[in-house]
Amino acid sequence: MKLDITALGTFYDMAREGAGLAAGRLTRMTDVETRVGITKLNFMRGSEIRTEFEDGIPKVGVRVELSGGLDGHSLILFERDAALRVVSALVEEASADEFDDMSRSAATEVGQIMNAGFIDGWADVLGTAIDVSTPEFIEGETAEPFLGDLEEAPTDDDLALLFQSQIEAVDTEIGFKHYLFPEQESMADILDKHTDPDSQGIEYDKLAGFDEMAQQGAREVASNITTLTGIDTSVKIRRLKFASLAAIPQEIDDEMLVGVAHELDGTPSGYLLFLFDEASAREVVEATIPNPPDDEFGDLGKSAIKELGNIMASGFIDGWANVLDTTIDHSPPEYIHDYGAAVIDPVIIGLGENQDFAFVFDTVIKAEDREFDCSIYAIPDEADLERALNNLDIERIEDAQTTADFPIDEVENA
Amino acid sequence: MKTYGSEPGAPEPVQVGISEFVVRGKESTETLKSYGLGSCLAIALYDPDSGIGGLAHVMLPDGDAADGADTQPGKYADTAIRAMLRRMVEKGAAYTSVEAKIAGGSDMFEFESFGDGVGNRNVAAAKEELGKLGVPIIGEDVGGQRGRTVEFDVGTGTLQIRTADGDRGVTEL
Missing domain, CATH: 3.40.1550.10 (CheC-like)
Incomplete structure (x- = not known):
């Protein structure tokens, strides 16, 4: 299909x-x-x-x-x-x-x-x-x-x-x-x-394969969080959705969120966001800084969240880059602490010049034993995604699935 | 039908989502609300004489240069302003007494692909279009790096702005 x-x-x-x-x-x-x-x-x-x-x-x-x-x-x-x-x-x-x-x-x-x-x-x-x-x-x-x-x-x-x-x-x-x-x-x-005769379209199987790599990336991120914070986490929700750009911010809770945004450069380009609610972000700061500051969202806290962001971004996109046999670079993390919708609308606008709809790879990671969660939104540029997937050799996905589980020590030492 | 879980009293504000605009007529006591504006821009137009007003939540600057502005005028600053003004005049507002207030258009990320800032471009486009149409801007709270939630009271023309940044609290335009 x-x-x-x-x-x-x-x-x-x-x-x-x-x-x-x-x-x-x-x-x-x-x-x-x-x-x-x-x-x-x-x-x-x-x-x-x-x-x-x-x-x-x-x-x-x-x-x-x-x-x-x-x-x-x-x-x-x-x-x-x-x-x-x-x-x-x-x-x-x-x-x-x-x-x-x-x-x-x-x-x-x-x-x-x-x-x-x-x-x-x-x-x-x-x-x-x-x-x-x-x-x-x-x-x-x-x-x-x-x-x-x-x-x-x-x-x-x-x-x-x-x-x-x-x-x-x-x-x-x-x-x-x-x-x-x-x-x-x-x-x-x-x-x-109903297909536009001039468009190439995306093979369903390739999209499914690409989504499997996102699933693997999400597991990798959960494992990064566990290693770095000591909080036992796993992937709770994984979705790939196709939505109008205007609808994407509506789905984000209207509460204060803390996190990082990365710009992705490569095939595909796009944006990658990691968002915590305030309580979860405080836990990250407390768990990763030896003497946690009183103000968890001051400079020390910000840099702790950004550092985790960098590690999570690599963990998330490496699988994609491997399977596509390409490089996807991520920008340094931009720290954000703001209303949910406000965090994501700049990204929607960034994409909105050239597209009305987007594929959103959407993940929620939760702790096993307490209230702690991290949401991940990966939103590729649509034309880039189409190009990347058309060049994708489906067999690479099967190979990648058996080999891409790289050990967490590598991440820790990165 | 009975209703459950609702409290008597103030009506819920009408939500104005991204790419939408809402116009309310005379004697409306409704509040129009846009949540969590980052680089998006809220444009409130108000005719104090007739009490007719509207709120737009625009996403992009230039509808004249884009396909699809006909079907979604509320998506772009220029086409949203014109469409909202037209609807207000149809409802009885006097073009020459309409005033504007704008809020939003932050630039929270310095990404390469954002050039000189996606929020900044929205603010510039709205100002340009309002200037062309001769609609004065009587209040603005734009730019910076923080998100905003706005509520527009159609009864009084007041635009209330909350920022995520606790120090600034609530601003009224």
């Missing part, structure tokens, strides 16, 4: 419009004002999708199978409590604690109307009819009941393309998620039809 940026951009916009349609229908039905949250086109491995579902919160879903113009499944997912509230607003005599036949059918109806909003959006853009099966009502706490029986749901190591949107009700805690899992073959056909 070839990924064409123009086509992906069209689908991204369309998924966002579909979310708008679905939100509008929910508003008309329940009289509650809704707002469309973030829409994402994600490339996720089965293991990552399962982790996302396994947050310990009971959920209900309304799922339909699609065929015709687009094959796959569309799933509206809501927290069980939120679904019960919606149902009690629609059906006065509905139970507020349990799904009986009546509330189940009301919830299915709501889910179905919203699913139809998304699917109508797709059908419009594709200019074809999409057939929709009878909706299924599903309850569960893990991914298994919702996705276990889907052929297109990826196995742990497979990278699947999926669309995710969020709809929130204004002034309430009711929120919905929509997932669209297209069958790969069907998605490949659709992409093919």
Whole structure:
């Protein structure tokens, strides 16, 4: 399957419009004002999708199978409590604690109307009819009941393309998620039809391979942090997403973050950011400076964070450089301590002169035993990424996977 | 429908995301808010006579030179200012009494690819376009190396600016 940026951009916009349609229908039905949250086109491995579902919160879903113009499944997912509230607003005599036949059918109806909003959006853009099966009502706490029986749901190591949107009700805690899992073959056909004939596109397998190297880079960074701070960390979330530049800062918490930004020079060029919340950054400073200062974010603290940044940047991009058989240089770290969105918007602007969308390699590293996390955002220049991947020999990825685990001592002595 | 988890009282501010602009008419008491501006620029236009105002959260300087400014005028300083002004006039604002306040446009990173500064370019482009249109800038808090969160009160025309840097606290323009 070839990924064409123009086509992906069209689908991204369309998924966002579909979310708008679905939100509008929910508003008309329940009289509650809704707002469309973030829409994402994600490339996720089965293991990552399962982790996302396994947050310990009971959920209900309304799922339909699609065929015709687009094959796959569309799933509206809501927290069980939120679904019960919606149902009690629609059906006065509905139970507020349990799904009986009546509330189940009301919830299915709501889910179905919203699913139809998304699917109508797709059908419009594709200019074809999409057939929709009878909706299924599903309850569960893990991914298994919702996705276990889907052929297109990826196995742990497979990278699947999926669309995710969020709809929130204004002034309430009711929120919905929509997932669209297209069958790969069907998605490949659709992409093919919408490809810009002048563009080269990116081979899906190469992107998946490149993402595997990012995964390896992320593991390397976790290991660097553990070695240098003594805090036992591991990679908790790994995602590759395709998003409009304007949407990227919206996803970052509106809290103060501390970290470093690097400019990447090579094929691909781009930007690489490592961000800690303030408490985690304080821990880094305290763990890496022999006599920690009172002000953790003074000169000593800044240089400790920058030094860690340098090591993490090398750890992260070495795998990419190896597999691409190229050099990727990273600039000296620029220290930042600011609002989340403000930290990333200069980078978005830097890329925005030449592109509207970006692939974002997004990682969260967490400590095993306490609140400590580090987010990594690697955002390559899109044209460079396309060039780099087209030159990529897929066999190198397989070789690199067996050889790229370089010992941590090398990093310590670097 | 019942609502849950909400408190009675002040309405939530309307969020103005990157590349968006929002215009509110007479008698609006709403607050328009843009979070975490780094090198992006917030442009607030206000007609004190009619009480019509708007806030734009622009990302890039020059829409006239770019493809796609037609579909996303709010993305660029020049096209956002013109589109916002046009919408305000449609709602009843008098072109000649509109005033501007701008905030943001920091340059936090000295990267080679940023040339003379991406924030700086946004500020310059907004000033140039406002100058061309004869809209006076009556307040600004731009540049530097810190992020800003802005809230624009359409009832009074006040632009409130918070910086991440605790010493400066809140500024009002």
